[in-house]
Amino acid sequence: MVSRVIPVEPFDLVLFGATGDLAHRKILPGLFHRFVVGQMPDTARIIGSARSDMSVEEFRGTVRAAILEQAGDEVGPEEVLADFLSRIDYVRVNATGDEGWDELAGKLRADRVRAFYLSVAPSLFAEIAERLHAGGLATGDSRIVVEKPFGRDLQSAQELNAGLRACFDEHQIYRIDHYLGKETVQNLMALRFANSLFEPLWNSTHIDHVQITVAESLGIEGREAYYDKSGAMRDMVQNHLVQLLCLTAMEPPSKFTPNAVRDEKVKVIEALDPVPDEDIARGQYRAEKGGDGYLDHAGDPSSRTESFVAMKVRVANWRWSGTPFYLRTGKRLRARESEIAVVFRDPPHTIFPNVGHLRGNVLVIRLQPDEGITLRTTIKDPGPGGLRLKEVSLDMSFAEALGADSRPQDAYERLVMDVIRGDQTLFMRGDEVEAAWTWADPIIRAWDERTDQPTPYDTGSSGPEDALMLMHRDGRRWRQVGEG
Structure with a gap:
């Protein structure tokens, strides 16, 4: 039905x-x-x-x-x-x-x-x-x-906003980011603000770090002209990943209204610290086993455009001091998968004999391909012979939980109807776009001033070794694609 x-x-x-x-x-x-x-x-x-x-x-x-x-x-x-x-x-x-x-x-x-x-x-x-x-x-x-794209830097974004505002008021302008129309992205707000279980723990005291991954298995074929002038930073990080970060890190809005929600998102972007070069990994996929690499499609054999970015981002406010956000996106990776993983701190002490180190719980919000929410917990391994512990996932797939007849709306369905209703909650405001470019511009400018190539990585991999080291040096690791 x-x-x-x-x-x-x-x-x-x-x-x-x-x-x-x-x-x-x-x-x-x-x-x-x-x-x-x-x-x-x-x-x-x-x-x-x-x-x-x-x-x-x-x-x-x-x-x-x-x-x-x-x-x-x-x-x-x-x-x-x-x-x-x-x-x-x-x-x-x-x-x-x-x-x-x-x-x-x-x-x-x-x-x-x-x-x-x-x-x-x-x-x-x-x-x-x-x-x-x-x-x-x-x-x-x-x-x-x-x-999108809403400009390619701060200046062009400001010019675009000025051109639109000369003819329309801000409340009439709808800047679409289809990631914000995904069912699970909206469920992130419901999860936080409609459940007393999570929000008291949603801070640096209890959360060790957050991983936001948007992995794509396809390359740049069909988008070469656009992509080689943009790269992963402009195409994905400055908009999609920053928006996911905002929804994860934002303070509770005073009410669920478009401007109240977007006010809190702007505060997150304005609280982002500059990202030093050592906290960033850039990559470009290469040909392997007879397949095509990035340079086979880019048109410029010396292109320095990145197809992969990973970075450690800090939100400089009271709630998130000491809890880094790791962002990662790339082309031609092992699989197509997008998720937000909230990794809680490890238990400070174990009372169980013969049990090694206990890992913290992980809350995973899956955006694609199978939208849903997973919570990794530790339980007793069933059976006799003493107390043994094992990790299991409490998994809610929306398709299973809501029934096969409840076809999930595509993001564009929801967003276009929101336009007709006049609801701007899931659309980016002009100052939000400009704040994101203010943060991203110095990173892109520093890359443009250098002459080094992005680190090559194999197609079908998890990205360049630099990205792995970004986590390893902090004593952490990236979640693998498909991990529960």
């Missing part, structure tokens, strides 16, 4: 870049799923916009193909898909010229929420915002959605 959902207000959603990869892989299939469960009202409409010259029926055909490819067996009856497609419209618009804007304006209704989703290159954000504003398409209740 499908869980009950409350429909959102009637809306017109204009999707710029509607013929692009993201629109067809995530946004349009996500909207279809929200339609299937009844969250989209009957009068809702999705208007695709791009430079491609096609009819409405041709565009609907591409949307249909995208949904069939992404949704598979979950599409359901043909008449449901046909009903959804009947709400799809299309306008050819030149984002940098005058063509199509008047026609688009004529399709928008005055009594509806207007959301403009910019699934386009960041270089077009400010120009599209200006045309929406100047042409009267954007009302005081409109929303504008932009995808």
Whole structure:
């Protein structure tokens, strides 16, 4: 049985870049799923916009193909898909010229929420915002959605924010980070602030360290042009990993409102210490056993762009003094896995004879591929012959705990509906973006000023040896992919 959902207000959603990869892989299939469960009202409409010259029926055909490819067996009856497609419209618009804007304006209704989703290159954000504003398409209740990257350094982020704010108020701007839409990421806040068990222990007195890992098994194929100009630090650490760190380290907000939550996240970023070079490991995957390496795709045989970053980060505040956060992300690693591991301090003393050192509990919040929460505990090993201890995991997979019929929402489904509702809790605020760049810029600048190459590492490995040493010298170790 499908869980009950409350429909959102009637809306017109204009999707710029509607013929692009993201629109067809995530946004349009996500909207279809929200339609299937009844969250989209009957009068809702999705208007695709791009430079491609096609009819409405041709565009609907591409949307249909995208949904069939992404949704598979979950599409359901043909008449449901046909009903959804009947709400799809299309306008050819030149984002940098005058063509199509008047026609688009004529399709928008005055009594509806207007959301403009910019699934386009960041270089077009400010120009599209200006045309929406100047042409009267954007009302005081409109929303504008932009995808990362939000700049490539502090200056460009400030310029981007200024361009958006010249046409829209901050409460109308939705900077999407799909990691914040994941079910488990939101459960991290519920775990902390809705349970009296964890929050009293959520500090440096009880937590030894925190590991945040976003490992990818794929390389840069298909994204070479973008990735080689960005690297892992800009592509993943400055946004996704910093956001996960914020949600783990933040103080309890006074209430669960968008600005209260984001105020606490900004405080965490502003409390981050500068990261010295010895606390950072950079890597670049290399060819092995006839496979392709990073340089086979980068286009520049001397590229110094990193495909892996690991670092030890300190949050300089009362709660986290003495508890480091270890961040790690990379391409072509052993497996695709993302998790936050909260490692509690070891028991200070053991009362059990013939039992060696006892390890602290570990709380693991799994983000992908199997979302869930695991708590590593120590229990008696069953059976006669004396008291023996063993470590076991209390494991809650969301798919198992919530039932097979409770299909987890994709992050984009949740976030797009939050835009329509006007809920900015899971979106980044402008000062948050700029604070993250203020912290990241010196790290990137120091790399740019050096001439050394990132440390090579084998595809299918856990990354370069430098990353292992980053932990070993502190008497700690990285959790292995798939570890309970």
